[in-house]
Amino acid sequence: MKRDNSYAKSSGDDKGIVSKEEDDTTTEGLLVVPTNLTKKRAPSPVPLFANPIPQTWTHHTRQVSDESTNSAGGGGGASTRARAAAEQIIQDEEQDSANWWVDVQTPQVPLYYPLASSSCFVENEVASTVSSRISQCLVQRSIAAVYNGAVADATTLDGTSFYIRLFRGSSSNTTTPSSVGGIVVELQHRTGSPLTFHKICHIIFEAAKGKPYAGLLDHTKAPPLDKTKTNIQQEQLLLSLEKAYELLEKDRIDANRLGMEMLSLLTSPDQTNAEFVAETIILGRDILGSSIYERIFDLLQHSQQMDDDDDDDDRRDEVDILRPLAIQVLRNSLLVLARRTDMREVIQGLLLPEWLVDNLIPVLLQELEHNMETDPNGAFLVVESLSALLDLSDRASDRAEEQDALPILERAQEFGVHYHASLGQASNVAANTLRSYMNCKTEKD
Secondary structure, eight states, X not given: OOOOOOOOOOOSOOOEEEEEOOOTTOSSXXXXXXXXXXXXXXXXXXXXXXXXXXXXXXXXXXXXXXXXXXXXXXXXXXXXXXXXXXXXXXXXXXXXXXXXXXXXXXXXXXXTOOOOSSEEEEETOOHHHHHHHHHHHHHHTTOEEEEETTEEXXXXXXXXXXXXXXXXXXXXXXXXXXXXXXXEEEEEEEESOHHHHHHHHHHHHHHHTTOOOOOSOOOOOOOOOXXXXXXXXXXXXXXXXXXXXXXXXXSOHHHHHHHHHHHHHHTOXXXXXXXXXXXXXXXXXXXXXXXXXXXXXXXXXXXXXXXXXXXXXXHHHHHHHHHHHHHHHHHHHHHHHHTOTTHHHHHHTSOOOHIIIIIHHHHHHHHHHHHTTTOHHHHHHHHHHHHHHHHHOHHHHHHHHXXXXXXXHHHHHHHHHHHOHHHHHHHHHHHHHHHHHHHHHHHHO
């Protein structure tokens, strides 16, 4: 199923159907699928910066409330009207600042509808408050989401996707019956890691109840690199790379995907032997490494060349499925190389592959500029790839300056602050790195 990937505020009535599907992670076997979450290829992204998040709305509304109460002269009716006016101002500004705002027309839990075990009840709260809390949590946890009425379609950085659905009800709909009213929050796992899903469930439930939760992810932690690789370890890694490349060369998308996932695991910064694999792919020290990075670059380049009128469905499916994994492999490899303090001198002294700087920088910038709003998870990986390249090579910084990368990074930072915290943080680092290089270059001239 494909869906509309515009990150505008939710609007319209929520309509959905209940269909049975098999899910290894739940025992209910029911999946709520909104009928209007089908993906459409829009000719251009929806603008999102018309209503930036106000940073001082709480202080402003509190001041309005105090002034209104004082001007009421202590009268009971006037004081009540003043408080109501202040509450309305708070509600209006809170609605403007929230990515997800569900009004009072939240649907009730359908009769005989079995809620998933991954659900919770929030007492004495309205849907607008709960949805605002959840959307802020998703931003801080860098979880991309598409909002449609009382339903959110969310995807984590590791590709785990799930639905979030809000119902009006009472705790009688849950395991602890009571007459207290509130909001039922249900999460339904779709694809990806069950372990990630259950961790996210706990965090979102805490956020929905207004309790403290783990905030921004730290992507900088990594184990120390293992510099004591033996010949046996290198032989095993080369065999794994050969197997991954064989899968990439097959004419089946499922085999290609498995090959890319193998490369993603081999180059993960969490792996102690990732340095050898990253050097093989990025620096192209043998035919195998050169063939792999040519395959990665081909996927990135074709994703930019394809347009909405392209009738090659097989090629489109290949690009849609493999492109995010190719970006992941590229980002992992560059981050591993950037962690080495001596790699900058090594790279500067080598004859770099031409695509690494001259061709890769423009492709990455186009990928970021065109897809930051429709795929913030992928945009985050692209920015981290750019940041690693800027750290590794002055030639990459010169190329980024020629391509006017700074305004693009600033736009990504602004978007990330409101919708994807990790993207905003990574874009800020990359923009500062490029800005510092440009200032030093100006001073030298």
